[in-house]
Amino acid sequence: MLLVADPTIILVHGAFADASSWSRLYAGLAGDGLRIKAPPNPLRGVTVEDAEYTRCVIEQVEGPVLLVGHSYGGAVITASGVADNVVGVVYVAGMAPDEGEVIVEIQSRFPAAVVGPYIKPSPLPDGGRCGAADVAVLLGPG
16 A cells, blocks of 8 residues: 655535535644645536646645545546546545546436526626536526
């Protein structure tokens, strides 16, 4: 087993959350003297935006990186965890798709989420890169 001393831990949050969802874990790990980053996950799409953004964060770290992803963040660390300095990935109730597997395919194996009818894409004001859209949660089914 390869043990790597002192990796920088990058925490990637899931959908319908932000980096503050890691606050208690962040505080505990930082209190133990570990280097931690909890960047925002743009939530614009796994490979086009989110994994690319996370790769940029990884590239700014000198030395080894340990990626931790929760929920949708698991798919993001799977896609971005191929950088040379990534020494491991940890899934906290996270999606861990195989190469070429799509999140929608994974989710289709399970009962639909109750929130499903309330989720509607909302185009970004500038058209977004590659037609990206924010996700809006409506107060009632659309």
